Amino acid sequence: MVQPFVFKFGGASVKDAPAFQHVANILKSRWKNGLVVVVSASGDTTDHLERIIEKAYGEATYDTELADLESYHQAICASLFPADHGIFSQVANSFSQLKRKLGSDLRTEGKAFLYDQTIVFGELISTRILQEYLCMNGLFCVWQDARELIATDSTHKMGKVDWVLTMQRCRKYLSPKLEDYPVITQGFMGSDWLGNTTTLGREGSDFTAAILAVSLGAKSVSIWKDVAGILNGDPDLFPDAIKFDHLDFEEAAEMTYFGTKVIHPKTIKPLAKQKIPLYVKSFVNPDLPGTVIGSFEDHPKIPITIIKSKQVWITFRVRDLSKVGGFHYEEIFKTAKSFNWNINLLQSSAVTIHLVIDQPEQMPDPLPKQLLETFHVQKTENLRLVTVKNYDDTHEATYRNESKEVYLTEKSPNTLQMLLR
Incomplete structure (x- = not known):
């Protein structure tokens, strides 16, 4: 065969x-x-x-x-x-x-x-x-x-x-x-x-x-x-963006999850599971090598910046303090699923959950009654979410200096996310 x-x-x-x-x-x-x-x-x-x-x-x-x-x-x-x-x-x-x-x-x-x-x-x-x-x-x-x-x-x-x-x-x-x-x-x-x-x-x-x-x-x-391969940033925003010659499946999957538009988010997972390499090639210049996505332990850990506009920040603050800690997460996620919200950032404390989602075609108003009985809900629209993988200290300082308002900051060892006006 x-x-x-x-x-x-x-x-x-x-x-x-x-x-x-x-x-x-x-x-x-x-x-x-x-x-x-x-x-x-x-x-x-x-x-x-x-x-x-x-x-x-x-x-x-x-x-x-x-x-x-x-x-x-x-x-x-x-x-x-x-x-x-x-x-x-x-x-x-x-x-x-x-x-x-x-x-x-x-x-x-x-x-x-x-x-x-x-x-x-x-x-x-x-x-x-x-x-x-x-x-x-x-x-x-x-x-x-x-x-x-x-x-x-x-x-x-x-x-x-x-x-x-x-x-x-x-x-x-x-x-x-x-x-x-x-x-x-x-x-x-x-x-x-x-x-x-x-x-x-x-x-x-x-x-x-x-x-x-x-x-x-x-x-x-x-x-x-219509691009030469996968870059570490949108070339319209970052003229000095660097093309990857090769990229690990995991790194590519995270890039698509956070909003890189070169590859559809569902594409990476099945190919990674079967170890089938994915080539991103230039339609304009087909003889260029492009980018290959595969199993590469030595893929370069260079910063990757993804900026998503039209973000909505929704804050859920518990009404009944007797329910502090582990309170009714299922109600929030049930609502998110029913309205097909694409969640890009989640942050929680003892009394509050923050969600950052893509602007939906239609925001339900009001939200489901059961949710409003449990939480005070506030939302802010038209925000920007900046995600930097493989970040260093200069990235956070740069976006804090450039933005009038920083609403949320979320950091892990490899990823920085900032919600900005």
């Missing part, structure tokens, strides 16, 4: 006709049986589809937006294919299917269900275009619907992977194809046991690549980005 290589290309890599051509050039010099290519929706297609779905759910008109999105994809095809190529009818048929689904009674199943059944058309169309273009240029490959491979539960917009069933499907449906041809498939999507489409969460295509790599026992995963 062939041991696969998994490549993943994001939306920027297939945003227009020249980008598709560039992907083909990258693949041409790396073409081999056993290659799995995971592709996202073209450009900002997912953002446009989200707005269309919102209108469809609210029974507002969206015909113009849908027509514009179809024209965008047809224009890409017009620059890549001869006028009589079958891809034009394939794209038109996909948009006809999408329009039927948006206008159907799927709305009665809820917005999340409608979202999952329709948002995936971006990936389905982009992968059809790429597969047809590669074949037209002599790079023969197979198109594979990822929903036949990745099994999840029925949690829409954030499906939980059934790893055992996914591995069985990959070995049954995908492995035999890889013996003869490379395979083009989609990121971000799966299906539940009823056959309904599910999604893995926004930016979930990186995770798809990891799922397929683990399920197939891949040799490596390569994620092609």
Whole structure:
């Protein structure tokens, strides 16, 4: 059985006709049986589809937006294919299917269900275009619907992977194809046991690549980005940021947890468990070495700075002092889970718990009655959370001097976090 290589290309890599051509050039010099290519929706297609779905759910008109999105994809095809190529009818048929689904009674199943059944058309169309273009240029490959491979539960917009069933499907449906041809498939999507489409969460295509790599026992995963590799800081904020040549799985996992956006947070864990190396490569300059994430005991301990804006600080102070110490943590975490809060910092004392979370789409007001009966609650919005791994004393002093207000400071031997105005 062939041991696969998994490549993943994001939306920027297939945003227009020249980008598709560039992907083909990258693949041409790396073409081999056993290659799995995971592709996202073209450009900002997912953002446009989200707005269309919102209108469809609210029974507002969206015909113009849908027509514009179809024209965008047809224009890409017009620059890549001869006028009589079958891809034009394939794209038109996909948009006809999408329009039927948006206008159907799927709305009665809820917005999340409608979202999952329709948002995936971006990936389905982009992968059809790429597969047809590669074949037209002599790079023969197979198109594979990822929903036949990745099994999840029925949690829409954030499906939980059934790893055992996914591995069985990959070995049954995908492995035999890889013996003869490379395979083009989609990121971000799966299906539940009823056959309904599910999604893995926004930016979930990186995770798809990891799922397929683990399920197939891949040799490596390569994620092609518009950066040279992983840096120790956002280059827009830190012009002198340093690129890592190699990075340990644990260090990379912590970086994604604290907010580094180069790699999807769920991607690292399954690869680390199976010791499958992850390469972050430059889509712009594909011959550059990039960064490899793997098992490296000697990885460099240089400072890594991550800054997250739009943070909300919530303070829970116990009302009944007889409950001081170990009081009702479960109520706070139950609330956080029910509203899908992403907790970036937690700090507690005998009478108070501080949470720092990403600004949610909608902050519940008021909070659940049981929580308010137990705690006095205060919240402050529009803050910045600075996280420095492998920090030294100069980092805390620098941010204290630069900021008008420092609300919280949390330090461990390796990590400094500061909540700032």
